[in-house]
Amino acid sequence: MNKKAVFGTAAVLLVAGYGAATWYLGERAHSAYQEAVADISKLAGAEALVSQQYTKGFWSSQAQLVLQWTPPVSEEGEEEDGDASAATAQPIRITLENTVRHGPLAGWRLAAAVIETRLGAVEGVSDSMRQAFAKVSAPTVTTVRRFTGSHDIALAWPAGEIGDGGSLVRWQPLAYQMNLNSDRSRLSGHFAWPDFAVDLLHNEAEDDDVPAAAAAEAPATRFAMAFQGMKGDFDMELQDGLWLLAPGHAKGTLGKVTATRTAAAGAAPQPLVALQDLSYGTTISRSGTQLGVVGALRGTGSIGTVALESLEVNETVSRIDVDAVKLLQTALVAAYRADQETALVATEAPWGEALAQAAPKFVAALPAYAVKLSAKMDGEQGELEYGLEIKNAPNADEIAAGGWGPALLKSSALHANLRLPKAWLPRLAQAAGQKAPKPEDIDAMVGMAQAQGFVKQEAAHLTSALRVEGGKTVLNGKEIALPFGRH
Secondary structure, three states: OOHHHHHHHHHHHHHHHHHHHHHHHHHHHHHHHHHHHHHHHHHHOHHHEEEEEEEOOOOEEEEEEEEEEOOOOOHHHHHHHOOOOOOOOOOEEEEEEEEEEEOOEEOOEEEOEEEEEEEEEEEOOOHHHHHHOOEOOOOEEEEEEOOOOOEEEEEEEOOEEEEEOOEEEEEOOEEEEEEEOOOOOEEEEEEEEEEEEEEEEEOHHHOOOOOHHHHHHOOOEEEEEEEEEEEEEEEEEOOOOOOOOOOEEEEEEEEEEEEEEEOOOOOOOEEEEEEEEEEEEEEEEEEOOEEEEEEEEEEEEEEOOEEEEEEEEEEEEEEEEHHHHHHHHHHHHHHHHOOOOOOOOOOOOOOHHHHHHHHHHHHHOOOEEEEEEEEEEOOEEEEEEEEEEEOOOOOHHHHHHHOHHHHHHHOEEEEEEEEEEHHHHHHHHHHOOOOOOOHHHHHHHHHHHHHOOOOEEEOOEEEEEEEEEOOEEEEOOEEEOOHHHOO
16 A cells, blocks of 8 residues: 555544544533533522523534523512512523534534533513613633543623613623532632722612601712722532532632712712722631631721721631531522512421521531631731620520520620720721810720729720620629610
8 A cells, every 4th residue: 555545544534533533522512511401400490491402513513591580579560560469570581502512622622522601682671671781791601521521611701880870880801710520529710800899879768767858858878889909719629519618718819999988979988998908718618517617808908097007807607517508508499499479488488498497407506606806006906806606505495485586695605805905096086086085084984984894904905805695794704784684
């Protein structure tokens, strides 16, 4: 056989082999797609999946999903119709268009398949909603199925804004890069969101509890919040059916967070929060049948007119029952699927039973919650700690006698500890809009608070410790009677 024949035969075999691989991977892609649709139907409910189509092709296939969701009836809609039963919520239908490119060079990538998901038609929304979302582009999702069975997922949401009257929400492009391993037990990735801002206009005339005459004279108030330079990484284990509190960790940074309030048109914005160089971290761990959450936030900036050299918040939640979390997940999914007419009535809603089963399991695990805030100002550091812990689970008789609330208070322990630099008092008074008190006035106020047992003075700091447990309230080591506990 001459060389031309050899090369020709090799080329035919290569093309045939590539074609066979493409056909085989196309079949695998179709099978994996059907599994994903089954998962969506299982999570959202069979009624949410209106229809699906899958048109096979040799190099690529086209798939379409039509999903339906019925939003709750708004109070405004009920009032306009004059009858809650007449204000029937209209279902919203969303069409998802999928292009599935088959391997082994799917979409010019070495992969079993590449799926590009785009938002198609949206039906059932009002004209006002369409107008509000006129400057919003739908996110796109690109999923790369590797030969190993793992998936690389990229979500991109272009910049946009949502406007409704005097309020506005706007953002810069959001990007997620994620990886789901072959057995779907671990999801990891990172995200970046350069800017997200909310500008809300509140008019007291819209509040039901404000008299019409007062509301007419009250100026509209504008609140504005902005988050800049958000970046983060995450890695979580999707095992044992947990997704609401999946074990794992997340960390990230925020360049700047600001919040302002403007009392009237033309007035200068009043600063509420201006923090920068923030870093955060959260870890969810599992030990047997319990979960624990530890979170931390650090940064610098100002709160109101108080400039802080540093700010740190540490939060801990201990002994969260795993089965209770699963029941809460069940309740959330059931609430999503529920008939909107009964969704707000726990005794009638299908998720009410799951919540009723979850509550005693949460309590029986004896959960605890604790927070520690520390800040540094003018070279002095202050601290505030508080927390709540269930010491023992209330029995059925205690619950029947007064309900869950009183029973939990009786079986719980609450604590709060404050350590405040005395030098902060003039600054805090000024931040509250008051004139800075003289040193002798401060000494008089501190002396009075000490005499009444509210605070103790330790060198340059004022301290206070409160503990409520077993029906007793102890302040700075002495039991006191609370006013609301007297008959």
